[in-house]
Amino acid sequence: MDLYLANQIIVVTGGAKGIGEGICRVLAQEGAVPVIVGRSAEDNLAAVAAIEAAGGRAGQVVAELSDPAECERAVQEIVAQYQRIDGLVNNAGVNDGVGLEQGDYQNFMRSLHRNVVHYYLMAHHALPELKKSRGTIVNITSKTAETGQGNTSAYAAANGARNALTREWAVELLKYGIRVNAVAVAECWTPAYETWIQTLTNPNQKLREITARIPLENRMTTAEEIANTTAFLLSARSSHTTGQILHVDGGYVHLDRALANA
Numbered sequence: 001m002d003l004y005l006a007n008q009i010i011v012v013t014g015g016a017k018g019i020g021e022g023i024c025r026v027l028a029q030e031g032a033v034p035v036i037v038g039r040s041a042e043d044n045l046a047a048v049a050a051i052e053a054a055g056g057r058a059g060q061v062v063a064e065l066s067d068p069a070e071c072e073r074a075v076q077e078i079v080a081q082y083q084r085i086d087g088l089v090n091n092a093g094v095n096d097g098v099g100l101e102q103g104d105y106q107n108f109m110r111s112l113h114r115n116v117v118h119y120y121l122m123a124h125h126a127l128p129e130l131k132k133s134r135g136t137i138v139n140i141t142s143k144t145a146e147t148g149q150g151n152t153s154a155y156a157a158a159n160g161a162r163n164a165l166t167r168e169w170a171v172e173l174l175k176y177g178i179r180v181n182a183v184a185v186a187e188c189w190t191p192a193y194e195t196w197i198q199t200l201t202n203p204n205q206k207l208r209e210i211t212a213r214i215p216l217e218n219r220m221t222t223a224e225e226i227a228n229t230t231a232f233l234l235s236a237r238s239s240h241t242t243g244q245i246l247h248v249d250g251g252y253v254h255l256d257r258a259l260a261n262a
Contacts, residue, residue, distance in 0.1 A: 001237065003234075003235035004237070005032040006030070010033065010034050010086060010089060011088045012035065012037070012089040013065060013089065013092035014037075016043035016044045016046070017047070017191060018191060019140060020038075021047050022226060023223075025051060027231055032087075035058070036059070037061050037063050037092070039062065039064045039065070048060050061077045066114045068118075072125050086135045087137070088122060089139075090119040090140065094192075095142070096114065099150070103153060108153065115155055119161075119162055127173075130173075130178050131176045136181075136233065137180040138180075138233050139180070140183055140185060142155070142159040143184060145159035166244075179238070180242055181233045181238075182244070182245045183226055183230050183233070183246050184245050185221065186247070186249035189223070214250045215251035215255040215257060226248050233246070
C-alpha cells in the first residue's frame, strides 16, 4: 500500500535509537525524509548512514530537547534546510524512575522536561510549517499513563500529559486540517529495554514472565510494529483519524491477561 509519504519531511525526536530509529527506517522505506532530532551527533549520524545505506534519505539535527531554547533552534534549523515540515513525531523520552517516595521536586521537574515539555515545544515551534502543509502530529506515549508501574511518578505523569495533549491538540488544530494522534507502547523490545532487563537478578526468567502476560502471541512488540502504525497515522491513508490513542501492544493494556495462559 502506498502511504503517499514520498518526499515528505517528517521530524522524529529521539530518532537515532530504539522505537525512534524504527520509525525513521519505515518512513524512509516509504520514501519520506525523516529528520532525526537527538542529543548525540554520533548516534544521529549512524542512524542516517544506516538509512542511506538501505537506499533511503534522512537528515539530523543535534539538540538537547530538555532545553527549551534547543527545541526552537532545532525546528529553525530544519526549516532553514528543508523549507517545510510535513509531520512531527514526538518520541524522545526515558523512563527515569522518579517516584513519589524516593523522588523530589527538582528531579520530578527535570523528568517532565525530558519527557513531555519538549513535546509541547516541538509542536509549538513546528506549527507554522504544519499549518502550511496541513501536516500531522503523532505522539509516542506509554502504557504507564493508564496502568501505572510503580516508582515512576514523573514518567507516568508525562505520559498522561502526552495523551491529554494529543486530544487537546486534535481539537485545537481541527481548523487547520492538522490531525493529531498517539501510539501507546507497552512492552516493546529495544536496546534500552534489553539493557534494563539485564540489570535484573534473573533477566531470562523476568522476560519470560513479562511475555507470558502479553495476550497476543506471548511476545514483545517490535519497534517496526510501532513504526508501521506511526507511518499510517502520518499518512493520507488515515485521513479521517484524529484525536486517537492507538495501543500497539498485543492486547497488553486492554485485554484480560488471563487470556494469555488460557
